[in-house]
Amino acid sequence: MKFLIVFVALFALAVAAPAQSDDVQVLRQDSNVGIDNFQTSLELNNGIKQQAEGQLKQISNEESAIVVRGSYSWVDPSGQQHTITYIADENGYQPQGADIPVAPVA
Template sequence: MISSKVAFVFIWAVSATVLGAPQQKPQGKEVPIISQESDIQPDGSFKWSFEGGDGTKAEASGQPKQIDKETPVVIQGSASWTDDQGGQHQLTYVADENGYQPQSPDIPVAPEIPAAIQRALEYNAAHPEQDGEK
């Protein structure tokens, strides 16, 4: 029963994404689909891929994984594309019991914590009994 629910949710999510995308007039020529694959198995596992004539690529695969009393589908995937200025972009991700975990050079990285603040944080963590005292 869970595999049909997973397949339904996956198909619904993809359909909602496609149908919910803003409809725009094409700027320039149409981009042909070079390849497209979609395979959904009864156990809930799936494999999906797409490649456009402009070099855009996306793929994802998933398989059920027993976690405690639940059996969610663990997903891994990637996408790559070229922006309007010619910049190359790539994204890889995993979605599992630890949440959505994207990796890309395009994702901003927080600056390092200054050394003095890091020392203060470590001191506070080592001395919790002093929190709130006056």
């Protein structure tokens, strides 16, 4: 289980990382991994930010799941900041943000 938590934390950092560039520098990076929880954050000088926290949730006597809450943001070439917040749990990945298209009401 600890391996899974570490893997999720490292995956979140990898997703937030930009394509290789010599100009990008890490301004802040924090990580705290426990037995049944983790917290991680990353901020780059190009406006990319990422934070996530997760914890083990007991669903039933036989099942458990990792619940991850977090957000990531970036600045587009025109200077506008975009932010996505999300929760990922036994119900799947559930993002929210102004940049996510919404289906029309039928």
